[in-house]
Amino acid sequence: MAGALALVASLAVAAVGTASTETAAAPAVKPPNVPNAKALKAKYGGSSLTFLGDGPVGKSHTRDKLLVAKFSADTGIKVKLVPHPADSSASYSQLARTFSGKSSAFDVVMLDVVWPGAFAQYLVNLKPALAREARAHSQGIIRNNTIGGKLVAMPWFGDFGILYYRTDLLRKYGYSSPPKTWAQLGTMAKKIQDGEQASNPNFYGFVYQGNAYEGLTCDALEWLASSGGGRFVDNGKASINNPRAIAMMNLQRSWVGTITPRGVTTYQEGEADSAFGAGNAAFMRNWPYAYAKSQTGPVKGKFDVTVLPRTGSNPSVGTVGGWQLGVSTFSKNREAAIELVRYLTSAPVEKFNAIYNSNVPTIPAVARDAAVRKVNPWLKPEIANVTRVTRPTILGTRYAQGSQIIYQGLNQILNGQDAKNVLPGIEQRLNRLLPR
Structure with missing residues (x-):
């Protein structure tokens, strides 16, 4: 799969200045009208669909409810909305069970960017109907979603990991800018945490996705790739067992219970953004969606975003x-x-998603839109042009199994095991899954 190209094209085009996080806030927006609604109502009105949409993370499920309600009102097509599990690993399993059972329970389904190859045989070829619309999207993602010459999925929205930080607390404790390295993050998080815990015992320096699920695979890939520890699989072979990966994982382990809450090993996206949004963390790793949610809570006007830290001369x-x-x-x-x-993958809806829920546009023209740029600071060049790293889709249909090996092993490290005793086993098991 062409995952490495998935967001580079759209976001590189979108690399423009934005308003400050401290002043920008998402304006009230409404879902756009459905084009050609009258004809659709005449042809399909009264029919019923079930949409397996986004999970209960941030404002994502509410976004889906608004869009589905608008589509149904305009076209007369009844749409039942079912949220997928917040745990993306559980979402994968749900789809695998549904498809293998040849169930018609879901008509339209959400798919992680690494899943099209695994589920291609169960997905309708959209190229005959949506080829023209597909040309508007980042072609890297379209290639990613084209399996055996068939367009099995349309881009819904993009994502990439970013660092959230409290601007007010950095100023309070004498810092003029966010951390550029992981060592700096550790130092800053400890100082801020020590000061804030005097009045708020629930305050911690850093939160992220540490549970044993797909989110940890994503977080850990950033830790290792930004510290010279590889990308799990390099040059066709598992590479996770190396000195730099061991050092980085043991650093993260040492932070659990010190600058991160002990419970971070059970955190998914929702737990992390709840802690940060409630004012109980100085730093957070999360996806862009959390920006919109945090704009409505206690930290509104008190945070900003930037690229994730790095180690030494390695890139963020x-x-x-x-x-x-x-x-x-x-x-x-x-x-x-x-x-x-x-409708859901159209330019007007992508603009609505970006403004309402901070979703990364996959249509470059939407990423350039002034209204989108105004409320999404992660479109600034220094963030939008960050080096992208992709999960090991070389595993193909065995990707889910390989990711499970990764996140279960790394979660053991975060829970106290020495990385040097865990990473060799992960590497051996990954090598057994890789194509020969």
């Missing part, structure tokens, strides 16, 4: 994420389902 990096929309081959209303995908 951000793991490529993002979600796609596909139509199940088992759908009993394929044509109506394709029209829902057409």
Whole structure:
């Protein structure tokens, strides 16, 4: 899969200045009208679809409810919205069970950027219906979603890891800028935490996604790649067992219970952004969606975002994420389902998503839109152009199994095991999965 290209094109085009996080806030926006709604109502009105949409993270599920309600009102097509599990690993398992059982439970489904290859055989080829619309999106993502010449999914929104930080607390404790290295983050987090815990015992320096699930694979890829520890698999072979990876994982382990809460090993995206948004953390690693959510809580006007830290001369990096929309081959209303995908992946909806929920546009023209730039500081050049790192999609249909090996092993390290005793086993098991 062309995951490495997934966001580079769209975000490089979008590299422009934005308003400060301390003053920018998302204005009230409404879902756009459905084009050609009258014709769609005449052809499909009264039909029913089930959309397996986003999980209960931030404002994502609310975004979906607003869009589905607008689509149904305009077209007369009834859409039942079902949120997928917040844990993306559980979401993968849900789809695997549904497809293998040839179930028609879902007509339109969300897919992680690394899943199209695994589920291609169960997804409708969208190229005949949506080829023109596909040309507007980043072609790296379109290539990622094209399997065996078939466009099995349309880009929904992109993602990449960024660092959130409290601007007010950095000033309070004498820092003029956010940390550039992981060592600096550790030092700054400790100083701020020590000061804030005097009045708030629930305050910690740093929160992230440390649970044993796909989110930890994404976080750890950033830790290792930004410190010279590789990308799990390099040059066709597992590479996770190396001195720099051991050092970085043991550093992260040493922070658990010191500058991060002990419970960080159970945190997913929601727990991390809840802690940061409530004012209980100085730094957070998360996806851009958390920016919109944090603008409505106690830290509004008190935070900003930047690239994640690095070690030495290694570059800062951000793991490529993002979600796609596909139509199940088992759908009993394929044509109506394709029209829902057409609407949800259109430029007007991407603009709505970016303003309402800080979702990364996959259409370069939307990323250049002034209204989008105004409320999304992660489109600044220094953030938008950060080096992207991709998960090991060389594993193909065995990706989910390989990621599970990675995140379960790394979670053991965060819970106290020495990395030098865990990484060799991860490497051996990954090598057994890799194509020969």
